[in-house]
Amino acid sequence: MIIGLAPMDWFTDCAMRDVTQEIFDKYSNASLLDKGGVRVDLFLRTEFMTADGYCAKPQAVIRHLMTSPIQKNLIAQIHGGNIKTLLKTVKDINKKYAKDFIGIELNLGCPAHNIMKSGGGSELLRCKEETLKIIEALSNASKLPFSIKTRTGLDQKDRENQTEFLVKASKFCSMITIHGRTVKQAYTGEADREFIYNLKKLVDKKCKIIGNWWIHSYEEAKARLGNLDGVMIGLAAIGNPRIFTPYVQTFWQKVSLKEKRDTIIKHLDLMLKYNSDQSEERIVIEFRKHLSQYIKWIPDSREFKVKMSEIKNQKDLISKVEKFLN
Ligand SMILES: Cc1cc2nc3c(=O)[nH]c(=O)nc-3n(C[C@H](O)[C@H](O)[C@H](O)COP(=O)(O)O)c2cc1C
Numbered sequence: 221m222i223i224g225l226a227p228m229d230w231f232t233d234c235a236m237r238d239v240t241q242e243i244f245d246k247y248s249n250a251s252l253l254d255k256g257g258v259r260v261d262l263f264l265r266t267e268f269m270t271a272d273g274y275c276a277k278p279q280a281v282i283r284h285l286m287t288s289p290i291q292k293n294l295i296a297q298i299h300g301g302n303i304k305t306l307l308k309t310v311k312d313i314n315k316k317y318a319k320d321f322i323g324i325e326l327n328l329g330c331p332a333h334n335i336m337k338s339g340g341g342s343e344l345l346r347c348k349e350e351t352l353k354i355i356e357a358l359s360n361a362s363k364l365p366f367s368i369k370t371r372t373g374l375d376q377k378d379r380e381n382q383t384e385f386l387v388k389a390s391k392f393c394s395m396i397t398i399h400g401r402t403v404k405q406a407y408t409g410e411a412d413r414e415f416i417y418n419l420k421k422l423v424d425k426k427c428k429i430i431g432n433w434w435i436h437s438y439e440e441a442k443a444r445l446g447n448l449d450g451v452m453i454g455l456a457a458i459g460n461p462r463i464f465t466p467y468v469q470t471f472w473q474k475v476s477l478k479e480k481r482d483t484i485i486k487h488l489d490l491m492l493k494y495n496s497d498q499s500e501e502r503i504v505i506e507f508r509k510h511l512s513q514y515i516k517w518i519p520d521s522r523e524f525k526v527k528m529s530e531i532k533n534q535k536d537l538i539s540k541v542e543k544f545l546n
Contacts, residue, residue, distance in 0.1 A: 221258055222450025223464050225457055227265035227297050234286045235490035237264045241290050243461040263293045268327050271300030271309040287320045299327040301339020303354050310358050324362050328370040329399055331406045342403040345374050348385040356392050365394035372415045375404040390423035400433035420447050438466050459513025481545040484514050485538055501532045
């Protein structure tokens with residue numbers, strides 16, 4: 221089974237991916253990962269990088285492709301709607317960065333206005349015939365396996381067209397990941413798992429299908445895998461890297477409390493290391509979005525969060541975290 225950390229802009233940067241991979245390795249190395257004997261592979265993706273931006277001013281966006289040697293199965297994700305810039309970006313990644321990645325992925329599902337305005341993300345689902353040509357061209361241009369991440373369609377009415385489109389696209393893709401909602405639904409409402417199970421029956425046999433729908437635990441991922449090749453977890457993985465292992469982290473276990481403390485300290489340290497061009501204060505403030513998720517279920521975490529909002533340097537943050545989680 222493939223279990224993937226969903227790409228999330230402003231969250232799944234190099235630091236969060238390192239932390240996720242490290243916790244995953246800690247349990248899988250001990251051969252304890254799945255007592256049921258299922259082989260589990262963790263897949264990671266970069267936050268998506270704009271192809272237009274990369275071609276215009278690479279140094280402004282290249283941080284998206286930053287990686288570290290511990291990240292084993294990392295896919296470079298890009299977005300855009302212009303075939304020329306997409307092709308140049310795919311060719312460049314193959315030429316300059318191929319050793320860092322196991323694949324290149326095009327986003328065909330983002331509902332954000334700024335992404336759609338540039339013709340990318342879910343805007344690509346409006347004219348599916350044209351988009352198929354883009355997918356074929358990018359796939360042919362890439363030596364690295366090519367994949368797409370998309371949704372169940374623009375809206376409910378688009379479901380059948382979307383299935384037909386994805387069956388055709390599967391001939392050019394090593395993997396298709398489906399967020400089980402339509403573009404219209406954005407991030408709320410019931411996810412349509414049946415769409416994804418059904419698609420798996422229809423696509424090219426060589427194309428892996430990964431399901432993505434607000435999964436809350438490893439057990440749920442396994443129970444709902446069905447005929448799919450894997451699942452992907454997004455929001456529930458923020459502040460909870462153990463979600464990719466069967467070992468649930470509970471605040472009443474001293475051992476997991478220590479792991480949480482160590483993980484928080486490590487995560488902040490990595491963020492500072494990978495963003496050394498930015499001020500400590502800025503990174504510590506940015507880290508709060510992760511910190512609030514790490515401590516979510518711990519008693520008195522609300523009061524702690526209020527205190528944290530005054531802290532602006534690493535030393536103070538560590539000392540407060542150590543006191544709170546001991
Ligand atoms: C803050 C945020 C940023 C996201 N950024 C990306 C992105 O860069 N690329 C992408 O394909 N999907 C992106 N997504 C969508 C997620 O990858 C995922 O499909 C979605 O959150 C549903 O999974 P979940 O319910 O497990 O969170 C983003 C989602 C969120 C909430």
